[in-house]
Amino acid sequence: xxxxxxxxxxxxxxxxxxxxxxxxxxxxxxxxxxxxxxxxxxxxxxxxxxxxxxxxxxxxxxxxxxxxxxxxxxxxxxxxxxxxxxxxxxxxxxxxxxxxxxxxxxxxxxxxxxxxxxxxxxxxxxxxxxxxxxxxxxxxx
Numbered sequence: 001x002x003x004x005x006x007x008x009x010x011x012x013x014x015x016x017x018x019x020x021x022x023x024x025x026x027x028x029x030x031x032x033x034x035x036x037x038x039x040x041x042x043x044x045x046x047x048x049x050x051x052x053x054x055x056x057x058x059x060x061x062x063x064x065x066x067x068x069x070x071x072x073x074x075x076x077x078x079x080x081x082x083x084x085x086x087x088x089x090x091x092x093x094x095x096x097x098x099x100x101x102x103x104x105x106x107x108x109x110x111x112x113x114x115x116x117x118x119x120x121x122x123x124x125x126x127x128x129x130x131x132x133x134x135x136x137x138x139x140x141x
Contacts, residue, residue: 004100048114
């Protein structure tokens with residue numbers, strides 16, 4: 001059986017360019033909200049889970065994916081555990097953990113839905129470079 005902590009998450013190049021790179025300063029993003037791409041991914045996954053926004057990934061898929069181990073060893077132990085708990089809750093059973101690749105796929109789809117939800121919020125509020133908006137959106141959760 002695959003180790004769930006080793007399976008790489010995926011995200012679309014489009015959301016990497018339009019959300020992750022804007023909010024994550026690890027790669028030179030302007031917002032300076034997140035230190036790592038995985039933190040922005042977790043934010044999107046939480047948004048997707050909360051709003052029940054699930055969206056299959058479309059090509060092209062971005063490079064430089066990460067896994068739960070990356071999160072776990074970068075100060076994101078609780079984030080990794082929360083993603084797994086949300087995955088189990090959405091699946092409705094612990095049985096999802098018997099098939100780790102399906103669990104990661106489920107998290108990917110909710111994160112992708114969350115990314116598109118965030119993009120819609122940015123468009124609706126005409127947000128292009130507002131750090132305070134990002135902080136308020138995160139802290140209200």
